[in-house]
Amino acid sequence: MAYKQDDAAPFRSVTRQVLFSDPRLGCEWRYFEVAAGGYSTLERHHHVHATMIHRGRGQCLVGEVISDVAVGDLVFIPPMTWHQFRANAGEILGFLCLVNADRDRPQLPRSDELATLRQNKTIAEFIGAEA
Template sequence: MESKVVKCSDYEWDSVSHKEYKDDQSCYKGVQRYSLLGTRNDEQALNFETRYFEVETGGYTSFEYHRHPHSVVVIRGMGTVILDNEVCELSLHDVVYIAPNTLHQFHADHGESLGFICTVDRYRDRPTLPDKDKIDDIVESEKVRKKIKI
């Protein structure tokens, strides 16, 4: 891999196009994904992927879980994240660790877009959308149940 800098201006990176967040558009609202590092042929030496997600005002990511952990750093706006049975407030530069098998969902619910860098292993399992039984087993909080978007 050749060393390089990918320049950014107003949350748009040179030669990095945004993509729909997921193929199934029914499980989220207003989310764009940018694969910044780790997905192109010249970056195969990396064992991870660095991605940027932007959730538009009023939007949310899918409510999901998976076997792999990942980390998130908020670099734009404010919002909330559901982590299993808890709703956590997020603001600029907050860092989130999502442990394996944790139900999670990000919300841009503070009147502005929520943007975050997400780092994951290059080789990982696919996210799973929980069924009603899984949600009932884990989520006891009425506040969380009302917040979940499916």
Template sequence: MKNKSLRQTSFCEIGSSKKICRKDSNRCALYRYKGDMTWQGIADEPYKTAADGWSNIVRRVLIGGRGESAKFHVRYFEIAPGGTSSLERHRHEHVVICVKGEGVVRTGRTRRKMRYMDTLYISPDTVHQLRNPNDVPFGFLCIVNARRDKPKVLA
């Protein structure tokens, strides 16, 4: 006989009628996928406030900034054809997972092609940049520390 007290069902597992977190809460939330890399309750945001060597990028914050206590943030970025992220470095690490199209990522002096479901770890203080030289959008999930330093944009 299994000990049922060892396995408790959490609020997240049984679901909820709430789909969007309030900013002052730390509750489970489900953001329904609507297709074409959009989610219910998730708005497009600017990539950065100033155009420091980047162009044609959409950012969607999936987890982070809505009162969650997670020690990480999950964001979706989409780079339009011909677009590029800024060339930068920072002390925090992150993970990039290609989920749409293909792109090119620079880490240090190395350039690599990223394809669907390729996963890249970018270590702290590594110069990096993502770009889309293709004719279709390049979309990726980016997972970063919730507490992180500001990127240092390079020329």
């Protein structure tokens, strides 16, 4: 499936699949693949989600922390926390994502929020100019 329908959300080389969804459980298992050099949208939302790296290596930003990630790593994303995944280790980054079936839409950073994030040099380098 297409990763995003909105051209306003910057990303590169990401696909997604819904692997499991049942309203009785109230959540969805989704699988995302980010091609080498690609990245997910820098975003935040009110719902939490848990992400497990299933394939490859890369990095993720959660709040103000950038972490190297590899197969088997579990990443918890709290509500209203900026996050982004990058396949910047020269290979595909694939991850499973558990989210609420009924969830809010992602929020993109406003220009003032991006300016605040970019005050941290490490985060500025991570998100680059495309965010």
